[in-house]
Amino acid sequence: MNLGQPDAPGRDYGAILRALERRGRLRSLAPARGIDFSSNDYLALSEAAPLRQALIAALDRGVAVGAGGSRLLRGNHPEHEALEARAAAFFGAPRALYFGGGFIANFALLSLLPQRDDLVVHDALIHASCHEGMRAGQAQCVAAAHNDAGAVEDRLRAWRAAGGKGRAWIVVESLYSMDGDFAPLADLAAIAARHDAMLVIDEAHATGVFGPEGRGLSAEYEGRENVIALHTCGKALGAMGALVCGPAPIIEFLVNRSRAFIYATAPSPLLAVAVREALDLLEREPERRLRLQRLMAFANREIELRCGVRPSGSQILPVIVGESRRAMLLAQAMQARGFDIRGIRPPTVPEGSARLRIALTLHVDEATTASMLDTLREALGELPA
DSSP states (O other): OOTTSOSSTTOOHHHHHHHHHHTTOOOOOOOOOSEESSOSOTTOOTTOHHHHHHHHHHHHTTOOSSOOSBIIIIIOOHHHHHHHHHHHHHHTOSEEEEESOHHHHHHHHHHHSSOTTOEEEEETTOOHHHHHHHHHSSSEEEEEOTTOHHHHHHHHHHHHHTTOOSOEEEEEESBOTTTOOBOOHHHHHHHHHHTTOEEEEEOTTTTTTSSGGGOOTTTTTTTSTTEEEEEESSSTTSSOOEEEEEOHHHHHHHHHHOHHHHTSBOOOHHHHHHHHHHHHHHHHOTHHHHHHHHHHHHHHHHHHHHHOOOOOSSSEEEEEEESHHHHHHHHHHHHHTTEEOEEEOTTTSOTTOEEEEEEOOTTSOHHHHHHHHHHHHHHHHHOOO
């Protein structure tokens, strides 16, 4: 088959790619380049010696590299179960279930748990994985304005007034990955309680960074019967996978009915070892989080003073440019000066809001961050209109 020519309506892949390139939206894989201001390795655990040592020790005692099958066949390993027990205790949840990644975990949750008569109210800027799960599920799904708890409650009331009989679900991120801002979790938890709704909190970018001992922004709500939290393991925890934490019946239902869990090869037992060590490290080395907090405070103050960019208050600092090509030119200018900062374009972000996404990690210090911000100020001044 000639992939550059249509063999069926809408399948001229080459033409689609050329159209993306004309619109400044063609993606390509690129290696890491320059100083890290783009990764989600917030605590620099992916290269931390304690994680490497834990993996070496696990290999020495015979832990397998691969699981060899799904968890329900022969792939269930004692390291998976040890991690899940540790995670449940660490996050304060009744149970935890380890998935291979955050995308598949969100997909599993939202494609399975909300039923045909239910309503899912989600934040307008929720992650793409949530959208894919909702699209594959049976429930009615509606968006609420970003970080507007009142809009969420209005959606719930309108649904009930129109005869909605099922269960309501509220789906949010605690810290949004492209804007770096925080969900009003206290208000949302109160709304969930008033409306007998389930509250699903994606903690991907808060786990390890915020909350007591890095337990996330949902720490005070975990353990409630109507709260499910997702903690990804490939960001601040430095490894890979995702932990779904929630009530025991929810976890058992996922094990029994989630095709994304049942038919997937289990994550490597070695990754479970690494994640468990990362959780232990959060308790043993609180100074990592404190160093990141100090860096966040510095960068949020200085990005406004030096560049006139509104601070987010978190480790994710968006620099909104608007048009996709301008965002990519700015990213290229920063990369050429030695700073690995990537441009983010629609459809990942809304139309007209292409941006740089600056991520703060312990791979850099205040002096390097100051140098990056001075360079950003210069690059912004050189950006063509």
